[in-house]
Amino acid sequence: MQHSENRRSVIQALGASLLGLFGTGARAQSNEVKIGVIYPLTGPAASTGAELKNALELAADIINNGANNATKGISDLPFAAGGGLPRLKGARIRLVFADHQGNPQTGATEAERLITQEKVVALVGAYNSNVTATASQVSERYGIPFLNPESSSASLTARGFKWFFRTTPHDDLFVHNFFDFLKELEAKKNFKLGAIATFNENTLWGNETTKLEAKLAPEKGYNLVKQVTYPAKSTQLTSEVQTLKAANPALVMQSSYLGDALLSMKTYKELGFSPDMILANNAGFTDTEFIKTLGKDAEFVITREVWALDLATRNPLIKQVNDLFVARYKANFTGNSSRTFTGLMVLADAINRAGGTDPEPIRKALSETDLRAENLIMPWKGVKFDATGQNTLGRGILVQIVDGKYNTVYPFNLATREVTWPMPKWDQRK
């Protein structure tokens, strides 16, 4: 009897202390804003995921603790003073990370978990377009704002969603940029570009971009001779590259994630495939690892970008924020991490203007967002969402890898370097 009473009191004490824990948790909550973030932290895109996580942590740290930049303040950056969100009594941003492993199903499950169990006020994610598609469906159902900083599949904002906001320009715009670039380059260098081939991985993103490229090429007066698609997890790309080589295009428009981008470059070299130009749709080609891994063999690839470090010559904010990133992570921002950083900043700005953590005011504040170019580390004209949730002021740039770094080559008025065209054949490289 004595024994069981002891046990009961132990259980009661335990229960009480647990309640206590929850109690303090609930109290702490009012002083912080929980934001759910869904990224590929493991799986094939894990290295990109790690980079995006760093960017988010830096953004949250700046908002919560200030930019810590003793020498010169970053006055143009919103929240650079630190101290949390001013209109929420200095509430701090707390990021709750979830890993979708590059899997759309997992993305949806994690989104649901973050909303129902972690009670996050908004979601940020998810890099892979196909995961963003499923995860944002969940947030739409629950009526929680979903801010997507970097998935560029055009269809994402064509779904008539009310709670979905995307800061990055999407693929349609980027592909149009490609053809504008080609036209302007032809005019500038006075030549006519030969045949075009497309080369892409076979998930949603790769297929969609390529579809638009294939549609636009003839419309813009180009000769599309070959379209090659490959499975995303390939052990070799020999037959693909052979097929390309046989078609002998002057230009290859390529959409690949990191692993296959590396493999394709190595196969090009091995099989001696040298088109005059490789025009890539960022992703793998702009990952930090791309140049690091390929070294000299990465040279002369042109890729669309949304960001480049050399833009800092035109916008000092870019250098200042990049310096903070370098100090923490020993690596520069990339097009991916800078967009993710910007995404959280835009969301924080909206939550701050909403003045609370209820979903509807945040959604409304997001739709009223009006950030200007000088508040951003992006080469955009600003951030302003249309009715579909798409930022209408974004734009892309093109960069070319020369001397082991990305140089802005287009738009020509932002360029820091002339386009190297055609790219040298493999056997003529030093």
Place this chain on the structure above:
Amino acid sequence: MTAEILLQTLASGVLIGLIYALVAIGLTMIFGVMDIVNFAHGEFLMLGMYASFWGFSLYALDPLLTLPLTVLMLFAFGMLLYKFIIKRIINAPMLSQIFTTFGLMILLRGVAQFLWKPDFRSIENSWVSGSVKLLGIQLGQPQLVAGLGAVAVTMVVHAFLTRTRLGAALEATAADKEAAQLMGIDSHRMFALAWGIGAACAGAAGVLLATFFPIFPEVGANFILLAFVVVNLGGFGSVTGAFWAGILVGVIEVMGGLLLGPQYKLAVVLVLFLAVLMFRPQGLMGKA
């Protein structure tokens, strides 16, 4: 389409096929000797790749130089895995065995990601880089060396199985565990040996791949599906079968890709696989 392109593609197919074969040989051996499907096999390959990578980047030792050491390390690793983990589930239901090796796969990937980050790495400027012209076709030196290395390793394994007493004991255990035990063969020792050799083969494939394939924690996933197909195609437990089936899969993959369109390359392999399962379920060289 010229003969040159066909020949070129055929050669590339054979070379990558030899790597598939080497991965599959380890897998088929473990299965043949003890009827356990090792889902963590791709991770042995990954460990082999990382061993080469660290040898190269920390001590500037070429992967080919460290090959024997890496193979030895993987051999020991395979034996230890058997001693401490696999031995415990040898008589467990099949589902537990599957979960064990599957769990091992996730564990090894997770550990690799934790210790070495999810970054893609690669070995630049090893002894073998660039390409050579041979009979009018261009072959990547790393691929060529990898293919020849795979042949050499396979020959060593084959010679071991057919020419040595220990190899014969291993084959005997594979054929009939109880009968072999009655003849005085310690089956646990044989099982450990099978795991050691299996891991060593995958490790060797990893080293050979490391000179031209990106190295990352999940790299095993790219190869394991094809390795299972190869094992089935060659006949479960048949080392020679796995060897030829590996080459066959490599060739069919690239030729199918070239002739029917690259988007169908895996489909072609898997259709052939289904056909073999339907008409010759024991595999091309397996015993009925």
